[in-house]
Amino acid sequence: MSSEVPFNPNYIHHRASKFISSIREIVFGVEDGMVSTLGAVTGIAVGSQDYFTVMLSGFVIISVESISMGIGSFLSSRSERQIIERKLFEETAEIKNFPKEESVELYEIYTKEGWPAETARLMVDAASANNKLMLNEMAYRELGVIPKEDGSSMRDGLFMFISYVIGGFIPLAAYFFFPIYPAVYLSIFITLIGLFILGSATSKYTKQNLLKSGFYMLLLGSIALGAGYGIGLLARIFGV
Numbered sequence: 387m388s389s390e391v392p393f394n395p396n397y398i399h400h401r402a403s404k405f406i407s408s409i410r411e412i413v414f415g416v417e418d419g420m421v422s423t424l425g426a427v428t429g430i431a432v433g434s435q436d437y438f439t440v441m442l443s444g445f446v447i448i449s450v451e452s453i454s455m456g457i458g459s460f461l462s463s464r465s466e467r468q469i470i471e472r473k474l475f476e477e478t479a480e481i482k483n484f485p486k487e488e489s490v491e492l493y494e495i496y497t498k499e500g501w502p503a504e505t506a507r508l509m510v511d512a513a514s515a516n517n518k519l520m521l522n523e524m525a526y527r528e529l530g531v532i533p534k535e536d537g538s539s540m541r542d543g544l545f546m547f548i549s550y551v552i553g554g555f556i557p558l559a560a561y562f563f564f565p566i567y568p569a570v571y572l573s574i575f576i577t578l579i580g581l582f583i584l585g586s587a588t589s590k591y592t593k594q595n596l597l598k599s600g601f602y603m604l605l606l607g608s609i610a611l612g613a614g615y616g617i618g619l620l621a622r623i624f625g626v
Contacts, residue, residue: 409588411459411545416584417603418455419553423447424577425610427557429617431570440561448554455550460543467539470531474521477529481520488524489514495527556580574611581607 426447431440481488489510496506513520525531560572585603589596 408542408545411542412549413584413588415452415455415459415546415549416553417581417607419448419452419550420556420577420580420584421553421607421610422451423554424557424573424607425613427561428570428574428611429613431561431566433617433620435566437561437566440566441558444554444558444561448551448558452547452550452554456543456547459546460539463542464539473529473531474525477524478517478521481517481524485514488520492520492523492527499527553580577611578604578607 423444427440427444430443434440492513493506493510496509497503501509513523557573557577560569560576563569564572582600582604584600586596586600588594588603589599
């Protein structure tokens with residue numbers, strides 16, 4: 387009887403997906419939408435006690451910030467991708483024009499990483515025989531980039547925009563149904579729960595402790611809440 391373990395495709399858990407590649411934008415967008423909107427709306431509600439002002443401010447904050455964050459994510463992702471493409475173009479030219487020098491450089495990289503000299507030599511010979519493989523190795527080992535990495539600047543910006551809008555309406559939702567003061571405390575409660583759930587959800591991908599991740603997100607979000615509430619309270623006390 388063979389002792390070989392049968393292949394189980396369900397066991398492979400490192401699956402690439404567009405969702406995973408944009409997890410940073412999703413988490414950042416939802417978290418920032420909740421925290422920024424909660425802090426600002428809470429401060430305005432406590433300070434002004436005016437329902438119209440609170441709702442107007444909430445819509446303005448969500449609209450302006452979601453667009454700004456989406457554009458910012460698009461531009462930063464696009465710039466990063468352009469830098470990587472330039473580095474790969476330059477490395478491709480070096481491999482083409484200076485193949486021996488690049489082989490020596492790759493050999494030195496392997497040996498510095500701890501590969502045995504003979505193994506390093508065999509790896510260099512195999513890589514130098516294929517320009518695409520050589521580019522992959524030099525890009526990863528020397529430049530710290532992955533040529534095959536799929537990046538979409540437009541997708542990142544869109545994820546950021548949508549995530550911010552979703553996160554922003556979580557603290558604002560309570561004001562649709564309740565007067566100022568019940569809404570203030572309900573908004574705080576709902577948003578803190580949302581932050582905890584968001585932090586806990588990320589543990590599925592980070593493999594961190596679920597409760598620890600949730601409380602960590604909640605704690606950081608509470609800082610902005612405290613700032614907004616404090617400023618609004620001071621404005622009310624001193625009649626600013």
